Amino acid sequence: MSSVTDHTDGPGSPDGTGPEAGEATTWWRSAVMYQVYPRSFADGNGDGEGDLPGLRTRLPYLADLGVDGLWISPWFPSPMADGGYDVSDFTDIHPMFGTLEDADAVLREARALGLRVIIDLVPNHTSDQHPWFLAALAGGPQAPERARYFFRDGRGEGGDEPPNNWISAFGGPAWSRVTEPDGTPGQWYLHLFAPEQPDLDWGNPDVLDDFDDVLRFWFDRGVDGLRIDAAPAMAKKAGLPDADYGGVLQFRTVDWDDNPHWDVEAVHDIFRRWRAIADTYEGERVFVAEAVVSTPERLSKYLRPDEMHTAFNFPYLKGPWEAGALRAVIDDTLASFAPTGTPSTWVLTSHDEIRPVTRYGRTTTSSYFITDGEGEVPDLELGTRRARAAAMLMLALPGGAYIYQGEELGLPNVDDLPDEVLQDPMFLRSGGQMRGRDGCRVPLPWSGTVPPFGFSPDGVQPWLPQPSTWRDLTVEAELADPDSMLSLHRTVLRLRRQTPGLAEAGLAWRKSAESVLDFDRGQALRCVVNLSDNPVPLEGATVLVSSVPLEDGALPPDAAVWLDPR
Known part of the structure; x- marks a missing residue:
């Protein structure tokens, strides 16, 4: 790859980017955060699964990269029906990843390196193995725990039909019927995602109170913020009316305004309650919303002064590699956010998205749906060239930005994983019609010339196999190459941090x-x-x-x- 031109000096200050203009001296307004998917980041105990001891050993790498902090995807106990986004205990650590003491060590050591830490919170649903849901099943129709979820009687003769026509984001109906303790077919429960992820009823005061305690638990331990998963899903229209899918049975979040189970106005009451809690803590405790909604104007509602601090910019993430489309979403974002005084948070990819090197090398460069471009053979040389330019564009825009692990290495999607290793419920629920998201979650290559590339000890097979072609894309190889994607990111991040006046311009x-x-x-x-x-x-x-x-x-x-x- 061609040489990087660099006229910057040494590393920037370890305590983040400079202050914004006026009273806006808050770190999150221009921070570059690095997403850690812990199962695939670094294996510290040699079992083929990433964990917190492994993350601790790699924190200096993140500080040297030049990011301001990290976002850690769910580290809670979970049966892993959806990669940890099915939580069975919101105040503990999955044994796969370590212990609460390991989490405390990550927070302490990250802080010593000048890195902020935000963690994932998955409040729309729990695991079906959460004690609340297990009690709801065991107690029968009268169990008080059922009020924490959406248990409803079915429609039709004998209650054999779901309570309404809602569908799951992972395919199929959004309702599953339970077998009652006496063995008879019983009520139905709502799950906008997998059946193993029953939706919580946020109109229930016990749910509200218990999550107040969850927020305080993690703020008290020192996390700098919370990323709110599936934020628009948390409120449903009263009475749970049928949805109008327009004749297309597809769960649409990016182009659907009048939705009975997504982006319902009552969701903002929850976030105002949470903001009031966060504001009682010294320092800035930040909320970042995963809010896939139809327009920048609707997104800006989540960013009012008493709600979320920032939100991922999905229209920017999902748009094509076209100048007109990019300029339009930049303009629309800046215009719609201006009245709230909120900066945008730009992002190119995540654990849910096609990696840019692959996407930009396809004919279809947008990613409005997970299946966009699926089956197209990418030109990875072209995709890498465009991904380098896209990274520089994103990091030049005003506001904050997120980098997904491996993005700084230019890793492509692994689209040829064997069917037998795939674990994404998208693949399972679609009968194999959708490959799902495992291809962007393959463990990182750190060093060496053969798998597992330093992710695990030699001879240990990671939980998803790495392609042998990644030997030139390891951290070790790219650090030694001044023309690499990693060298480009290090240069650009250092320049972004050191340029006077950039944060407030x-x-x-x-x-x-x-x-x-x-x-x-x-x-x-x-x-x-x-x-x-x-x-x-x-x-x-x-x-x-x-x-x-x-x-x-x-x-x-x-x-x-x-x-x-x-």
Whole structure:
């Protein structure tokens, strides 16, 4: 890969980016966070599964990378029916990952390195092995624990039909019928995701009170914030009316406003209650919403001053590699967030998404649905080139950003995992029609030339197999290569942190060709991204860093550059 141009000096301050303008001195407004999927990050005990002791050994890597903190995907006890997003105890650590003492050590050692830590909270549902749900089943229709969930009698003769027509995000109906303690067919319970993930009824005061305690438990232990999984799912319309799916039996979250089980107005009352709790703690305890909703305007409702602090920008994440689409979502986001005074949080991928190197190498570069582009053979060289440019664009935008583990290495999706190792409920629930998300969750390659690439001890098979082609994509190999994706990220993150005035600067577009993005961040930085088929002259500008070398002073196609705007 082509050389990185770097005119920055040593590492930045360990305590995060500089303050924002005026009173907005809060760390989260411009922080770059790194998502750790703990099962696939680093194996500390040699059993083929990632864990917290492994994470502890790699915290210096994250500090050296230049991020401001980490978001840890669910580390709670779980039967792992959905990769840990089916929680059986919200105030403990899964034995696979370690203990509460290990979690405390991660928080303590991360803080010593200047890294903030936020953790995942999965409040829409529990595991079907959670004590609340087990008691609801064992106690029969009159069990008080059933009021914590959506247990309902069925429709039709004998109650044989589900209570309404709602469908699951993972396919199939959103209701499952239970067998009562006396052996008879009984009530139905709601699960917007897998049957092993029964939805909680957030209109129940016991649920509200118990989760107040969950928030305090983790804030008291020192976490800096909580990422709220499936935030729009937490409220349902009164009476649970049928949904109008428009003749297409598909769980739509990105284009559906009048939804009885998603983005219902009452959800905001929950978040106001939580914000009041967070604000009682010294320092900034932050909420980050996973809120896939239909418009930036609807997303901005989650970011009112007394609700969530930030939210992932899914329209940006899922959009195609097209200049017009990217510019439109940037403009729409900045315009809709301005009245709340909230910065956007930009993101390209996660544990739920196709990795950018694969997605940008396909003909279909959008990812509105998990099946977008499935079956297309990617051009990984093209995808890598575009992913380098996309990373530079994202990190040049005002606000915060998230990097998913392995994104900084340029890992592709592993689309040829054997069927027998796949664990995603999407694959199982769709009868194999959807491959699911396991391909972006393959354990990281750290060192060496053969699997397990330092993730586990030699000879130990990780829980998902790594392709042998990753030998050139290990952390060890890329640290030694100044042209690597990792070297590019380290350079750009250092420059982002050290550039005076960048955090508080706005965005102003320059006049450019239709397929070129060209903007200034005040007097701090100019970013140019070429999505056209032709080189873009830069007229002698001072280059700070480029995703590929310039050609006769021009920026080649599918490339990005940061310039001194002065």
